[in-house]
Amino acid sequence: MKVISLHKGTEFSDVYHYGKSKANRTLVMYVKDNGLTYNRIGISVSKKVGNSVVRHRVRRLIKESLRLNGDRFRIGLDIVVIARGTAKDRTFEEISGAVMHVAGLSGIMA
DSSP states (O other): OOOEEOOSHHHHHHHHHHSEEEEOSSEEEEEEEOOSSSOEEEEEEOTTTOSHHHHHHHHHHHHHHHHHHGGGBOSSEEEEEEEOGGGGGOOHHHHHHHHHHHHHHHTOBO
16 A cells, blocks of 8 residues: 655644554554545654664654554544654564554444
């Protein structure tokens, strides 16, 4: 699945304000219906996670996990994934498992 990104701050704010959130130790996921025929993804990794190299690595791992597993999600959602500080030491398998765990908690699995 191609990953279509949320770009504008207002898009992120809408998901934070109107969406539902679920979390585990590694990630927080906000989900909101968007009324479109595709999903849009936003990823947020704050400076609490680490320096720019670490933050970008975590972002790439989350994005790749969403790309590989995106066809298992319902269609028509805006999804924002926020990395917690514990994400910096995780492997791809652990990040991917955390993404699928919070997706299951959010009830977005097809």
